[in-house]
Amino acid sequence: MKNSLFHEPVPDWLEKICIVLLVCSQIMVSGIPSNAIALVTSFLGDEKDTIQFIYYGGVIGSACAYPLIGRIMRYFRKRQLLLICISLELVLLILSAFTRNNLQLFLCNFLLSSVKMVCLITCLGIFLKKFNPSNSRGLLYGIYYALSFSLSQLYSYWVALILQTYSWKYTFLISLPGIFISFLIVIFLMHSRRMEKKYPLYQVDWLGYLLFVAASLCLCFVCIFGQRLEWMNNDLIRFMSAAAIVGYILWTIRMLVVKRPYVDVRVLVKYSHVRVGVLLMVALFFVYNTFSISTEFMKVNLGYNDPYVAATNLYLIIPFVIFIPVTGIWLHKVHRVRESLFVGFALFAVYYLYTARFFYPEENSNFFLIPMVIRGAAYGISITSLSYYASVNLPAADNSHRAFFSIISRSVIAAPITSALWLDRFNYFKQKQYDIVSAQYGMDDYRVSGLWKNLVSGHLKAGSSLEQAEQLAHGSMHGMIYKEALILSAQNIYYVLAAISILLAIAALSLKVLNIHYVKEKNKYPLTYMDV
Structure with missing residues (x-):
């Protein structure tokens, strides 16, 4: 087929299957999974914060590799580049499983994430040329985000299952089948002809x-x-x-x-919608990046283990595969983000108000179905709308620089800052609520004294000495107070987030800069570097 990377005898249906496999396999390539941080910490004998820093090192490596991709893709032939990247991914995954200290793990995670970004964008360019030939921004984000977010949740669930039985090192094996399949596709089905002018790497x-x-x-x-x-x-x-x-x-x-x-920062000055898009990306993560709160509630109050928490997060796939494509089609047809952004932020308000009212220890996993669907719909609609909004009506030469700021604003800037902010506030409120609740657990209250006697009596009957029974009873009382303080703290933060989400929804309806005067001729070029 003309301008195709595949050999001419390869039928169109097989080419489509291979392209989908290439993209899916790259989405599933990962360094340290976020839900494996605790086990990596215990194995390497380091603090959790150190391993979390290594995890974010991979995020930074991935985002910072993006501006280099254009030059790299025009220096190598596409088949040659894919073979190099896939081979490097294989080597780095294997090396990651044999790391013995945090420096080795940081380097492997950083390099693996960087190589993955190059390979993913290359594969995504092939994917979009085949499945989105009109270069529609709405369809691009509607297709890719639905696929990427859903597979990421599946990956996290598989990681949790592996960690339940095996060492954290086995999590790196999840990516290997896809890498081997990708390697075979590139080796046997793709040609090695150069399809664009070669650019030198020394100008980077x-x-x-x-x-x-x-x-x-x-x-x-x-x-x-x-x-x-x-x-x-x-x-x-x-x-x-x-x-x-x-x-x-x-x-x-x-x-x-x-x-x-490395990046042209002037795009932030030249295009007001790029500036607003970046700021709203940060605002979006401000109301979205609160998984640590709900996760702690599920683990502490409900007693869920990691696989159960990951299974609960699978509910997110339902809204991802429904609302993200619907939003992409809406944007493709009407070219307006005001309505979809309003719906997205309004759904965040609904999620936080709904969930805050039902933080109770007796709830079960079925309770999380509706909140997770609302949360997933809110995020999917908002991120698709903002990505579309920031990408339209730009010259092709400026789009890659715009994309860099869209990526780093949420993954490098907003993600760590908002995570630190809400975790700090959450811990502050927990301590404050713990002191308040503790004051209510005075022994002069007959209900508290009765509970204490029952706890001590139960431990004495189990064979503990009086001193041990009192220590165990004290621990039980502490656990009950902590759980109640956690619930009250989560409710406080969720009500604040609901108020912020409402303000953002109102802003989405009020800001005139969110109006898009879509010019078709300005949006005909592909959004990726893949110009085959």
């Missing part, structure tokens, strides 16, 4: 790349270690905060003065 702004990576790592360090080190009361946190700020300033200055910058 590597110093700009390193500056942004370093500044982002400093920011993540502050967000992850800040609470334990008491934020600005600690010299190291102050130093890393200053390093992050200075690093971003130096990076911005360099992007404005060099001839071929």
Whole structure:
């Protein structure tokens, strides 16, 4: 087929199947899974914060590789590039399973995530040329996000099942079948002809790349270690905060003065909808990135283990596969984001109000079906709308720079900051509520004294000594108080998030900048670097 990467004898139906397999296999490639952080911590003998920092190192590596992809894809032939990337992924996955310290794990995770981004965008370009030939922005995000978010939830569930029985190192094996299938597809079904002009790699702004990576790592360090080190009361946190700020300033200055910058920051000045899109991406994660609260409730109050929590999160797939494509089709047809953004943020308000009222220890997993569907619909509709909004009516030369800011605004900036913010507030409210609830558990209350006697008596009957029985009873009382404090704290935060979501929904209806004057001629080029 003309302009196809596949050999001419390959039938169209087989080509489509192979392309889907390539994209799906790349989505499933992962370094340290977020739900494996605790087990990696115990194996390497490190603190949880250190492993979480390594996890975010992979996120930064993936995002920061994006601006380099265009040059890399035009330097290598596509078949050659895929073979190199898939081979590197295989090697890095195997090496990750044999790491012995956190530095080795950081390097493997960072490099694996970077290579994955290059390979994923390459495969995505092939996918969109076959399934989205009109280069519709709405259909692009409607197709890709539904596929990516759903497979990510399945991956997390499989990881949780493996961790229940096997070592965390076996989580890296999940990606291997897809990698082997991808390798066979590229080797036997793709040709090696060059299909665009070759560009040299020496024109890449590597110093700009390193500056942004370093500044982002400093920011993540502050967000992850800040609470334990008491934020600005600690010299190291102050130093890393200053390093992050200075690093971003130096990076911005360099992007404005060099001839071929790593990223053209002028797109934020030239296009108001790109600026607004980036800010709303941050706002979206501000109301979305609260999984740690609901996860702790499920583990502490309901006694769920990791596989059960992951299974509960599978409910998200239902709204992802329904509402994201519907939103993409809506945007493809009417080119308006105001209504869909309003619906997205309004659904966040509904989710937090609904869930806050039903935080009770006696609830079961079926309770989470409706909230998870609402939450998934809210996020899917909002992220699809914002991605579409920021990507329209841009010259092709500026779109890759716009895409970089859309990616880093949510994954590198918003994700660690909002996670640290809500975790800090959640812990603060838990301590405050714990003190309030503890004061109500006085022994002068006959109900409390009766409960204490029953607990001590139960442990004495189980064979404990009086001292042991009192210690165990004290632990039980502490657990009950903590659970109640957790529920009250979660409710406080959820009501605040509901109010913020309502304000964002109102803003979506009020901001004139959200109006899109769609110009068809400006949106005919493909959104990826894949111009085959």
